């Protein structure tokens with residue numbers, strides 16, 4: 001039986017839903033909920049305008065086909081499935097690629113200052129894994145511009161009131177209430193296992209509170225910080241996803257971690273130089289001579305090895321990231337042909353990313369943001385000298401398992417409460433935190449799209465769920481919320497008392513170092529066994545850390561102790577998943593199992609948490625799971641829906657291999673055939 | 680072998696606005712390409728003062744993206760407001776000088792180097808810094824815009840709400856409620872957009888009071904410190920012109 005009022009609980013409280021995360025996915029979900037008249041409590045570790053989505057540089061994909069190339073959403077679907085090495089369910093991809101042009105138009109209407117053509121239309125550039133100009137962009141700070149546009153719309157909803165069932169404004173209530181500088185600690189689940197809200201902590205004064213929510217959406221982004229340094233923002237510890245996983249949510253395809261080929265190393269983070277640099281014509285090379293001591297710009301053309309163009313004439317510098325990263329690693333690490341450093345007298349793990357052949361005004365207009373980053377952090381002029389770059393951990397294809405409902409045309413059933421539902425009733429997930437769209441390898445500029453599309457689907461799915469739910473969370477017994485709050489308070493109090501010999505920040509550095517070396521580009525089973533043993537050891541040692549700070553004001557150390565423990569849990573899911581999967585697919589590469597093995601491994605890795613005997617989390621992998629939604633119990637398996645694009649081996653050596661209807665192929669090895677630079 | 684290079688920091692510590700402040704000194708190993716953030720990260724691994732050898736709580740600071748697009752890590756580095764992530768140690772202290780870190784002074788303190796900049800987000804509400812969208816459903820393409828328009832809008836749209844301009848503005852102080860350059864520049868941005876301009880009037884009216892446009896004292900410090908080089912003085916001048924026009928003729932044309 002559905003609740004009587006759409007807006008008020010039996011006890012007269014305004015029925016809100018909870019969205020955790022104010023990146024693109026969380027904000028889009030929030031906007032969709034508000035448009036449907038559902039008020040939202042929005043939580044974020046940082047003011048939402050400072051969310052990690054600001055980092056995205058290169059752009060967002062949509063097959064608008066304004067360049068007369070014959071691009072279409074169908075081709076976008078094919079290339080996304082192919083790029084992901086066929087591990088992604090295809091109906092959600094189809095939904096996304098069909099909607100993409102509309103999404104980009106919507107962003108334009110919101111005021112995103114996208115780059116323009118002389119005719120005043122949106123401009124598009126190339127990105128990896130495609131030969132089409134499909135990526136809309138705002139300079140080289142596209143993510144920032146998209147996030148700001150959504151942030152502005154949500155701010156508007158912060159000023160708008162909530163109406164009751166008769167359309168009369170409810171005093172003091174706003175459509176969106178923001179809780180910024182708050183950390184979600186756990187879900188609140190009732191006796192039936194239904195998610196009824198969250199417990200969160202105010203990071204300014206460390207107060208812990210329970211918040212009811214008729215449904216909860218996690219849009220908490222990726223877990224890159226598990227790898228120590230990455231291209232990610234510092235808050236990307238995956239703590240919320242880990243908490244949900246430990247409370248019964250299934251985590252899928254955790255082992256698929258994207259390593260981006262081109263970043264600049266530093267002491268605090270690895271800063272990305274976006275794929276758009278290559279999309280605008282940037283070329284990757286190393287000197288032919290491993291002892292080359294001249295500066296990059298002084299090495300003559302004939303003495304350069306453009307190894308990506310040489311090995312992959314079809315897609316050249318724009319092969320997908322998994323391939324490009326492996327090739328860079330091979331060149332530097334195995335062949336010892338990285339850029340020679342006269343100061344250290346060795347071949348560094350670095351290759352050149354060269355833009356110096358492109359006119360400066362073009363670079364300024366299209367790539368200023370990233371070139372400014374390079375200039376500011378490296379102190380060299382990328383307009384004059386080729387940049388020096390190396391791969392870095394970047395993105396998680398894996399994440400919380402979410403469902404979808406396939407429509408007759410192979411897309412998604414609009415408004416189905418199953419879309420983006422996790423296996424915990426009432427809990428949804430969207431954005432990088434879900435596993436849905438990118439399979440074994442994400443194509444560049446598809447993430448911003450999947451975050452926005454994810455939000456556009458998740459909002460309505462939550463509305464449907466809420467419409468059909470029985471008792472509102474606001475009518476659940478107060479003991480449920482009090483109990484959850486007490487539990488988290490006790491856990492936090494215990495953290496404040498920790499005064500062991502270990503330093504949590506040093507433990508994190510150890511974890512990151514190990515994950516980076518053994519669980520990224522190349523994976524070996526013996527090493528993974530060691531990693532898993534070491535994770536157990538770190539799990540032991542983290543119980544003996546010192547909290548370092550006992551203040552009752554903002555206490556980042558105590559918060560970090562909690563995040564560390566959650567990172568260790570997810571690290572195990574990632575490493576164990578990698579250990580199990582004896583094949584190579586997309587970003588997951590084992591030299592001992594070089595081939596993709598569809599017979600055994602064309603399936604989703606589904607990890608479930610179990611408390612082990614000595615308090616260590618244990619990962620169990622399941623082939624199917626049952627979950628309750630809309631009054632029914634559904635059983636879903638790990639098989640992948642590949643009904644739209646038949647799996648086949650990837651062949652990026654051949655132009656157009658990623659889709660059935662390729663544009664005219666550039667001639668192999670011909671330098672003039674590199675992506676056109678439109679001026 | 681010469682002594683290993685180190686980085687010396689002097690950091691303002693304060694538990695809460697009402698508590699006494701002190702300065703702690705730290706010394707951490709120098710690393711290549713180090714910035715202020717990585718120095719702070721090193722302190723956490725062994726939070727002990729370098730002069731008095733006391734164990735202290737690790738320093739709290741605000742940061743996120745570490746590539747100067749989120750605006751979080753804004754603080755005073757040797758008295759100058761800027762993002763700590765782009766403050767490279769070798770530039771700030773080329774000869775190993777001691778570096779002083781302090782929180783911004785124009786916002787309420789949370790703890791140590793962290794301040795509360797919520798007023799800036801409130802100001803964005805006041806000036807209605809958004810396009811009034813009919814909805815997110817498909818409504819086809821947006822109005823066309825010239826590349827010139829985009830090239831004017833894009834720099835304005837890179838404002839990170841970091842607070843540098845407010846920190847540097849002499850008119851923003853405890854005895855004035857001047858809204859500051861950031862929000863005014865956003866008014867320029869939205870009044871420039873084809874559909875945003877339909878609500879230009881409301882935005883201008885929100886700036887007509889004492890603490891709006893009239894609050895600017897033309898010190899021009901804001902442009903000096905803006906990390907994104909946003910033409911803030913231009914923005915204030917342009918919006919002032921729009922406001923004057925609106926005040927003089929607005930009632931005529933409705």
Ligand SMILES: Cc1cc2nc3c(=O)[nH]c(=O)nc-3n(C[C@H](O)[C@H](O)[C@H](O)COP(=O)(O)OP(=O)(O)OC[C@H]3O[C@@H](n4cnc5c(N)ncnc54)[C@H](O)[C@@H]3O)c2cc1C
Pocket residue numbers: 020021022023024025026043044045046048051052053054055056057058059060142143182183184185219220221222231232233235236239240272274394395430431432433444445446447448449451
């Ligand atoms: C350098 C860089 C460049 C990129 N460039 C591109 C690009 O050009 N194109 C593209 O498509 N993709 C790009 N990506 C990927 C893309 O930016 C991200 O995948 C995407 O922005 C993720 O968005 P999100 O909404 O899922 O999460 P995020 O933007 O990461 O937001 C997560 C939100 O959750 C909140 N949160 C997290 N944990 C908690 C908690 N415990 N409690 C409360 N709140 C919490 C955070 O505060 C934040 O608001 C890039 C990524 C990087 C790192």
